[in-house]
Amino acid sequence: MIGDRACERCLARPWLLERLRGHLDLERGRLGAALELPDRELIAAVAGAERGSVSRELDRFDAAGARERCERAKVEPVCRCDPGYPVRLADLAAPPAVIHVAGGLDRFLDLAAGDPVAIVGARRASSYGLEVARSLGRGLGAAGAVVLSGMALGIDSAAHAGALAAQAPTLAVLPAGADHAYPASRRALHGRIQAAGAAISELPPGAEVRRWMFPARNRVIAALALMTVVVEASERSGALITAGLAQGLGRGLGAVPGRVTSPLAAGPNSLLAAGAALVRGAQDVLDRLYGVGVRDGSAAEHRAELSPDLRRVLDQIAGGRDTAAALERAGHRPEEMLAAVASLELHGYIRREIGGRFVPLP
Amino acid sequence: MLARVATFTIDGVDPRQVWVEVDIRPGLPAFTIVGLGDAAVRESRERIRSAVLNSGFEFPARRITANLAPAFLRKVGPGFDAALALGVLAASGQVAPESLATFAVFGELSLGGELRDSPGALAVAEGAHRAGFAHLIVPRERAREAALVEGIAIAGASSLRDAAEVLAGRTPAAPPAEARRASARQEPDLADVRGHAAPLLALQIAAAGGHNLLLEGAPGTGKTMLARRLPSILPALTRAEAIEVTRIHSVAGIQSDGLVHARPFRAPHHSISPAGLVGGGAPPRPGEATLANHGVLFLDELSEFQRSSLDALRQPLEDGCVTIVRGQRALVFPTRFMLVAATNPCPCGYAGVGDRCGCGEADLRRHRRRLSGPLLDRMDLLVDVARPAGRELRAGPAVDSARVCARVAVARERQQARLAGTQARCNGEMDGKLVSRHVRLEAAAEAAVARAYDAGALSARGRHRVLRVARTIADLEQSDRVSVDHVLTALSLRQRDQASAALAA
Structure with missing residues (x-):
């Protein structure tokens, strides 16, 4: 029966968080402390004038109603009293009392135990970042690792999509209810993630999103993952919060280097400077997790051999002559150059981006 | 006494x-004046009275009734002045009424009796010729x-007096000056372009195959400059086309x-309404699409155009003409x-320029959505226009028109x-169907497609679209078969439609 793996006491906690959702947009740093507080103290600390009424409502908490709500939304709750509750989450100072799982509880518990790797990064990512995230997702997925992310626009979604493209399961930790997609434009991806992996959330199904839920979600990602890889992030990105939490929990941390001129590379580059593992591809992550050469990440499909001419053009693109105009300046006739890039594109070596830039595919 | 004078009005462009x-x-x-005239026609009474008197004729102090037939056709504008004035003169015996039988008259009058420049004389001449008139008096x-x-x-007349003289046969109709020969083309030339090798190639392909072209690039890279040079590499207008234009x-x-010798180049501002673009209004007037007939219609800042305006272009693009129905009548504009x-x-304009672009995936998708899908569907070619390097600016021209x-x-x-x-x-x-019949691909080309x-x-x-363009590239190289390089x-x-769809994961 749905709900029999979450006890009544624990189920009250997500209810309370949802009830207090309007009170928890606290300034930076205080949220973590607030989430550590037991129910009554949390009410006293944040509920303000509603203190009395929330407290009375908590007294009358209807666990059966909460279970029924989960059942209707086809979401299975598992609480921290359950022996199967992911052990790594218990490392958190304030582990989620209940994890709500959409897409199959047993599968989630298996995947969570299977060393997930978090891939996180900017929403407004560059095409380079998206490409790297997708390729990391694909490579890790193909090598049997579980890709974990937050299903946000940009890097997160690209990582999930990459894993799904490799027919590998993937885990999404959602800020609000696990039963509906946030952002709503990722509904299709949400469906595919549930079909192949699981979407989880600390909050009960149907909960509406609030600002505080994003850092709260990030702590779940950081704790659940064996290693966190930051692909692209500006200085103030939420991905850096995840990275900081992961480091604090003693998890592995990796970052993908970017162009030093790009604001999106500021986050990962500064992580690298501070000692994060350099991630150039799935193999780097696998080497870090399992030891060098233990698992093979060369899952990229075999591509046709290139003629010397095409190889030269590809090298020039990779070397920064990555627009048609730049290639012309390198001395190619326009007809030949256009035919060459179309050929490289057809064989999956590059992709043509908006704005006319060619991106070499990993 | 009754007099009858033939004249013409412009209905749409006919x-x-x-x-x-x-x-x-x-x-x-x-x-x-009766016969469904608009305000300009009603006001012409005053112009005619003054013009007749100021030309040294007498304005009859009797009851004058003028009728414009057929009565169902709405008559617009001041182009009936000359015909009305000559009618008054003929009916009052000041010019011989029978002399009007082989003449058609067209033009607006000033109070002083001068015949003013009136738009549409070529259309009127075509109409008069078709109706069997031997002579036509125009400003x-x-x-x-x-x-x-x-x-x-x-006969070009500069005044009402001139027109009366022409009718009387006293002044032989001055043979109008010979139309100027097609002089050297004066359009902007491709020789002004520096760098831009790929866009130049795309322009050439577009001109050779009549393909619609989309230029994409950051602000100030030369998209408009390139588009303006397209008419200069299109084949010269044939006489029939030139007359239509x-x-x-x-x-x-x-x-x-x-005669117009240059292919039209029309670049309407993006605030244009659907009626302004494809024609319309009351009375219906040709829109920019019709003014660009046999030439180039250039839409700069495509994403800024109203969606309804762009969608209105679909039918004209498809059919080569636009039909505007007003009441009982349907007008066809080519x-x-x-x-x-x-x-x-992208919205900021700098995608592809170093790391200047700060647009996210969602911005890009929104930008794409602003471009009308059905319109993009008609664009065979897309070329990225990048800022030329300084070295290229200093080099000589690569080609000339x-x-x-x-x-x-x-x-x-x-x-x-x-x-x-x-x-x-x-x-x-x-x-x-024509593509599958006429585009013969070599085996390797087939494989690439x-x-x-x-x-x-x-x-x-x-x-x-790709096959059509490949066929044109082969034609430019005078090759009967389409090779893999052409494809x-x-x-x-x-x-890039599919690539951006893939981006959305």
């Missing part, structure tokens, strides 16, 4: 004959333009003098133009020979 009947009877002095400024119609004697431009009042559009690649124009002409001839007997005149107009299609890089329509070049000039 001439319609109107009979002006003037009857003068004894009675209290009055001047009435002197318009004589040369009207004389483009052969088989009708054109002249007629339309004359009706719209934008024609200067004599709209055979090449469409060239320019847009920024005359040389490219010659290549384009050869390619067009090959297409016309191949497509003779079909409704298409160039590769850009081939539909799916199949690969692109299977990889999801091409839609079914996108495949047709690959065409592929790299295709739209």
Whole structure:
């Protein structure tokens, strides 16, 4: 029966968080402390004038109603009293009392135990970042690792999509209810993630999103993952919060280097400077997790051999002559150059981006 | 006494004959005009009275009734003045009424009796010729333009007095000056372009195959500059085309003098309404699409145009004409133009320029959505325009319009020979059936197209677009078969629609 793996006491906690959702947009740093507080103290600390009424409502908490709500939304709750509750989450100072799982509880518990790797990064990512995230997702997925992310626009979604493209399961930790997609434009991806992996959330199904839920979600990602890889992030990105939490929990941390001129590379580059593992591809992550050469990440499909001419053009693109105009300046006739890039594109070596830039595919 | 004068009015871009009947009877002095005229027609009474008196004629102090027939046709504008005045003169016996039988008259009068420049003289001359008139009197400024119609004697009159003299046969109709020969083309030339090798190639392909072209690039990279040079490499207008263009431009009042030799280049501002773009209003007037007939319609900042305006372009692009129905009447405006559009690649405009672009995936998708899908569907070519390097700016010109124009002409001839007997005149107009009949691919080329299609890089329509363009590239190289290089070049000039769909994961 749905709900029999979450006890009544624990189920009250997500209810309370949802009830207090309007009170928890606290300034930076205080949220973590607030989430550590037991129910009554949390009410006293944040509920303000509603203190009395929330407290009375908590007294009358209807666990059966909460279970029924989960059942209707086809979401299975598992609480921290359950022996199967992911052990790594218990490392958190304030582990989620209940994890709500959409897409199959047993599968989630298996995947969570299977060393997930978090891939996180900017929403407004560059095409380079998206490409790297997708390729990391694909490579890790193909090598049997579980890709974990937050299903946000940009890097997160690209990582999930990459894993799904490799027919590998993937885990999404959602800020609000696990039963509906946030952002709503990722509904299709949400469906595919549930079909192949699981979407989880600390909050009960149907909960509406609030600002505080994003850092709260990030702590779940950081704790659940064996290693966190930051692909692209500006200085103030939420991905850096995840990275900081992961480091604090003693998890592995990796970052993908970017162009030093790009604001999106500021986050990962500064992580690298501070000692994060350099991630150039799935193999780097696998080497870090399992030891060098233990698992093979060369899952990229075999591509046709290139003629010397095409190889030269590809090298020039990779070397920064990555627009048609730049290639012309390198001395190619326009007809030949256009035919060459179309050929490289057809064989999956590059992709043509908006704005006319060619991106070499990993 | 009753007099009858033939004149013409412009309905859309076509001439319609109107009979002006003037009857003068004894009675209290009055001047009435009947026959569904607009305010300008009603006001013409005052102009005619002054013009007649100031030309040294007598204005009859009797009851004058003028009728404009057919009565159902709405008459618009001041173009009936000359006919009405001559009708008054004929009905009062000041000019011989029988002399009017072989004449048609067209023009507006000033109070002093001068015949003013009136738009649409070429259309009127065509109408008068078709209606069987031997002579046509038009304002002197318009004589040369009207004389483009052969088989009708054109008299350019500068005043009402002149017109009366012409009718009396006293002044022989001054033969209008010979139309100027097509002088050296004065359009902006490709020789002004520095760098931009790929866009130049795309322009050449577009001109050779009549393909619609989308230019994408950051602000200030030269998209407009390139588009303006497209008319210079299109084949010269044929005489029939030139006359059609002249007629339309004359009706719209934008024609200067004599025959138009340059292909039209119209670049409407993005605030234009659907009616402004494809024609409409009351009375219906041709829109920019019709003014660009046989030329280039350039839409700069495509994403800024109203969606409704762009969608209105679909039918004209598809059919080569636009039909505007008003009440009982349907007007047909020709709209055979090449469409060239320019847009920024992303909302900030700097995608692809170093790391300057700060647009996220969602911004890009929103930007894409602003471009009308059905319109993009008609764009065979997309080319990225990048800022030329300083070294290129200092180098000499790569090509000039005359040389490219010659290549384009050869390619067009090959297409016309191949497509003779079909409704298409160039590769850009081939539909799916013609594409499969006329585009013969070499085996390797076939494989490349199949690969692109299977990889999801091409839609079914996108495949047709690529094949059409590849056919044109082969025509430019005077090759009967389409090789793999032709296909690959065409592929790299295709739209990115599928790639951006893939981006959305």
